[in-house]
Amino acid sequence: MRSSTTARTARRRTLRVAVAALTAVAGLTLTACSGSDATGTKAAGQSDTGSAAPGSSGAGSSAGAQGSDGQADSGAKADTKADAKAGAAGKQSGKQSGGGQAAGAGKAGSGVERCHTSGLKAAFAMGGDAAPDPNAGGSTTTSVVLTNKGSRACVIGGFPGVDLKSVNGGERWSLVRSSAKHGSITLGPGDSTDFTINVALTKEDKGFYQPAYADITPPNETKAITIEWPWGTLVDQRSATHPATFVNPIG
Incomplete structure (x- = not known):
């Protein structure tokens, strides 16, 4: 067990x-x-x-x-x-x-820009008092009128250039400038201003210069406006130091 x-x-x-x-x-x-x-x-x-x-x-x-x-x-x-x-x-x-x-x-x-040649026309003043006196002794004056023919105002002032030319253009006389002071003027459309030229006229048949045209060059411009010379003969002083024919400023 x-x-x-x-x-x-x-x-x-x-x-x-x-x-x-x-x-x-x-x-x-x-x-x-x-x-x-x-x-x-x-x-x-x-x-x-x-x-x-x-x-x-x-x-x-x-x-x-x-x-x-x-x-x-x-x-x-x-x-x-x-x-x-x-x-x-x-x-x-x-x-x-x-x-x-x-x-x-x-x-x-x-x-306002200055007046340019293209915007101006020039002419000699032909009125009674504006015409130079041919019987004046020594020097007299004639006036050139500048008119703004453009549509805008322009400013002009100073001395213009004036060159006298003979009929065939061969004999030129660049006029000297006076010592007068000058300013400037604004010309509206159609407005005019002028400048004078002192001229020494002569009736002598010797020592004279007969202009046929005048080339007017506005101040600060290079192109001229040609107009006919309406007056008589000038004393030929192209080589003179102080000629009696000279340009005055505008205005």
């Missing part, structure tokens, strides 16, 4: 040990499976989190881009409206200031 009882007890212990061993093995297997699952979940989590970071960053960038686009658009619209208002105000201000300056300039007389 004791031997059989002992054998049973040994078998039970063996079974218990085997069961315990199996239980331990099963526990280890479950633990290993559980660990791999947890590790896989964590890796997936890390992977999702890792991919989510660029994704969220991308989403953030995209949102930021949209937001920045939206802000840029709204800012651009605001800037455009502000610029439009500022531009309109600037243009209006420019028009007002420009008009004021133009009006002021017109009133002040600034910006």
